[in-house]
Amino acid sequence: MIKAILIFNNHGKPRLIRFYQYFAEDMQQQIIRETFHLVSKRDDNVCNFLEGGSLIGGSDYKLIYRHYATLYFVFCVDSSESELGILDLIQVSCSFVFVETLDKCFENVCELDLIFHMDKVHYILQEVVMGGMVLETNMNEIVAQVEVQNRMEKSEGGLSAAPARAVSAVKNMNLPEIPRNINIGDINIKVPSLSPF
């Protein structure tokens, strides 16, 4: 089972947090901090698996993460999940997050896009992982679902939501090969020097 999905940036600022097991609010923050602490120490050329910190529950838990540009995507899972399977699931889900919600390819992605559309990202994740279980790994199905919802939004809100378009892009994309210097868009982000702790 997936216990939690954490997305935070290079400075440990949470960008999207979803727990599938109950933790108290302050415990959640501590988990985020500790996970960031563990993950951020690691180079990009080491393996993507971590034996869980003692916080989330000892050796039965694993952290499986990917690092894209300025963001870390971390899945906390228990031993019933396949490591490599989850690793690809991260790839799938974040491809969807970017490609589907944000109407753009990875080249143009920026971390702020993610938080500006936090709710949408949650909806997409809901289609992939439901209550801690991997619900759907059929790309077309996810696209269809998101599309239905987007259409709804369109009819109501006037924001032009894009149709699904990138199924094959997702299917055949190999994220690690994508250049890491990502165009941050037109927002001039001052990288916040907040100490996250």
Place this chain on the structure above:
Amino acid sequence: MSDVVEKTLTALPSLLSLDSHPGSAKLSSTSKLGNLIRGITELTSKHEEEKLIQHELLAIKEQVSSPNTTMRQMKELMVRSIYCEMLGYEASFSYIHAIKLAQQGTVLEKRVGYLAVSLFLNESHELLLLLVNTVLKDLQSTNLIEVCMALTVVSQMFPKDMIPAILPLVEEKLNHPKEIIRRKAVLALYKFYLIAPNQVQHIHNKFRKALCDKDPGVMTASLHIYLQMIQENPEAYKDLTPSFVTILKQVVGGKLPMDFNYHTVPAPWLQIQLLRILSLLGKNDQSTSEVMYEVLDESLQRAEMNHNITYAILYECVKCIYTIHPKSDLLEKAAKCIGNFVLSPKINLKYLGLKALTYVVQQDPKLALQHQMTIIECLDHPDLIIKRETLELLFRITNGQNVTVIVEKMLEFLCISEDDHTTIDLVGKVAELAEKYPLKYNEWFIETMNTVFSLGGDMMQPDIPNSFLKLLSEGFDSVEEDRKLRLFAVNSYIPLLRGEPGKLPQRFLQVISWVLGEYSHLREDLEPAEVLSLLAKLLDMKNSSSETKSWVLMAMTKLCKGGADASVTQEVSETYSSSLDTVLRQRAHELQYLSQDPELRARVLPRGAKPETLEVDSSLSFLDRFVSEALAAGAAPYKPPHQRQEELDQSKALSLEPYGLSLPISMSSCSITDRQSPTLLSMSSGLSGDTLKLDGIKRVWGREGYLAQREPVEEAAQVEVPSPIQSPGRQGEGDSLHSQTPTQTPTPEPEQEKQQLASSLFVGLASQSSVSLMGKSEPMPQRFRRKAKGQGLGSSFIANEQISSSLISPPSAVDNLLCNNLLDSNNASELAEQTSQLSQSLTTANGTCHAEAELTESDTKGCNPALRRDNCVVAAGPGPHNDPGRLTEVCLDSYLPAELSGLSHSEIAPLCANQSLNLSACHVQKEDSLILVVFIMNSSESAIQQIPAGEVTSYSVAVGQYSLTVKRPAVHVEVVGTVSYQLPAGTSQSLQFSYKVPLTSFIRPFVVSTEEYGTMWLSFSHDTKQNLTLINDNQEPLTATLNALKKKLQLHVVEVIGMEGIVACRLLQDLPCLMHCRVNAGWLAVWLRSPVPDLPDCLIYHCQRALQSL
């Protein structure tokens, strides 16, 4: 490729060039969330952020509570609250509004509402109840999206108690025409299964239907449920194996729609799931495994190594092949696969390869040999995770030859590891290895353990230092080796203490002080005074915990010899004898006294004591004398809490009876009677007067104490076979009892209780053989021996606690007793109640209404000795259904009633005799009763008239049989009765007898299923635990022991699972007792539970006896 993909492919280029400023296009400048986020990114400190968010939250709060806020605005506000919560700021005021939004909004607003609810609340949050209605409504909606949302939120969280409310609706959705709804319904049911398995039990066949759903997505979802259920109970789902195999075959064969392909691999996550299920099903099951060989082979072949996801499948495949019943050619292929993993340059694969090797290496150590070079490389890998995994692998292949190298590598890793979790784990492993192979490498062992202690610090498991010390003190076969080992330890610690002991962890210091205290004398050139001063230095250190200090003080106690060291010890003990910490103060006092009295010290802490005979006298029997003295001085005996509670409940009821005569008077009247008629009567009153006290002793010191006490006591009881001949001897005892009684209970007793006591005495059915005056004196020598043993152990650390408690306990025991005195009513009444209950049950069992009526009469008139005798006679006399045989032969066997003759009976034992009558008895075990058969033989020349019925002619035998039941269990049940008869001359006479039956005769097997056992176990309140010896003569000690118990005690072995076994029996008629046995460190840890108080205690005693007698 499918249509969708093609469409999207064509659309892609235009989309990619859509706009170059995506960020700005999406962000409406007026978006408040946008402003907030922008605001936060511009901040420079945590403090400012906090201020901004608090401000924001205030604004949100104001807006959400305003009545003018539209749902649409509310939706936007919710997103902002979610953002704030994510950053760790509480926005609890918005929870209720989130629920409201989900309730009242349009579809889009609802969606935000549900999302906010699922992020804010948890399963046990009280507000969640408000959502139930909304979910119900949405489940019934015709809008698919609403149904989807409802199912999603249900599968995220739902109050457990409310599941029944929505379960029918969710079940209904399993037949929904849309597959997405069916799929979500299956997952929602899975969630229900996880949080409340009982509530979805009835729909298991629906899960099967979901598994056969025509949509592969629904089928995939149902696999989650099956994986879980098969994990819990693989046996129940073996029949599904062929189905899973067929599904996997189709998936591997590419029968699924292309939609499910991912990087040209068909439905990889589905394959992984199926492989996991298959490995669970095929584990230890050859026939099931055979079904899956083919498909596993195909999976291995189809998976071409080209992408991560194929490796994921391969990894599962390999694991499955090694889990199920082995097949050689598959193993070969799997081994090759593992090789590919390990040798892969991709680090993730290497990691998995090592994991697979670790998993496999126990079955196939050769595989590790093949890859030894890679493993060595991995050991020096820059990635700590890889290193860690390699060490895990090495740990599994450790043997006597490579242990030093492997431990060295592990210690190296420990030095660089920063993660607490890893450190604790690894330290444990090193210690395990070091202890497993310490023999050849004395010095290595000590050095390794020293490193472990200093690196592991105070985080490590507490059993590591304990088992190290145990190893050190128990030693090995050779005395010389042991000496060297200990000497080496001492040698290595002295420099450490001379250096900077302040840097050492507390646990290590404790170990050091223990070792020095025990073994520093082995080093001849070392003056105790020096060791003492080194230890004293530890006491002065600021960071020493008080636990460490008490270890140090204990060590000093062992070392001090008076003389030259006196000043150090004197100073230390003075400092700490006024410490606030009671333990330290205790130790300081010990130190003070023992250092002044070398003789006592040598006795208490003998040098070089071996701890093998470690036997803690948990019964605290060495306090028996103290307790009996206290009791004699008027203290109330101890009662277990449940009994106290019962009595408390009873005493709450209004007592309408006037206060009667006080107990001392009744007791003395009893003993006066005793003197006048020195028969069993006197004995039984003497017995019960005494029972009362020793019973109390047992209770004061807990259940465990029970057994050690019983043995001598029982022998003593046997001496007292009641017969008139012994009566002169009795008299003195009666006297002593008499002299004791007045002091015993100054409290006035309610009349009822007194009467019960009296009636119980005179109906003559003593409750238990348990104790007598003699029993009190006999255990003494044994007790001393035990105590001495305890002192021998004094030097070992566990027993030290024991001895110290024995040193300080007298005052505390007084406290206890006083306390009991205040809390409890007198034990005498309890005993009276007990006996009377027993006697009543016995009489009823006789089946003679007459006897029962008489008994009640005796109840009321119990105080009158004259009357008592008569009643007693009737009550215990043979019933009218007697079967008097009239034969003159003395072979009593043939007098057994016909219906009992086929059954096994105990030896026919003579009870008592006088010039005219001979009484014998035996008991016969029937399936659901225990029959007491009494043979009355007339040895005189004249016929005897029995009261109330029957005549026994000269030299003939009358047989009476009585069915016995036990209401209050005791180790032995003593039946006391009187035969009263009339000689032809017309004089009426009586003869008393008593007969003892072990409780085991009342035990019958109790056939229950494991489930019933489980429910019963939880409902029983009285329990006891004890360690019993295991029978070690064959391979399966548990089974052997249980079988022996089963044979001896007529128990029913319900089930044996691994190292645990459950056993059930019942006490006639239907008083169950459950027993849970677990093999633990060479002992059989037994836990008994029963609804009947005392039954577990009594039974465990018999178990112990049964095992001892083997």
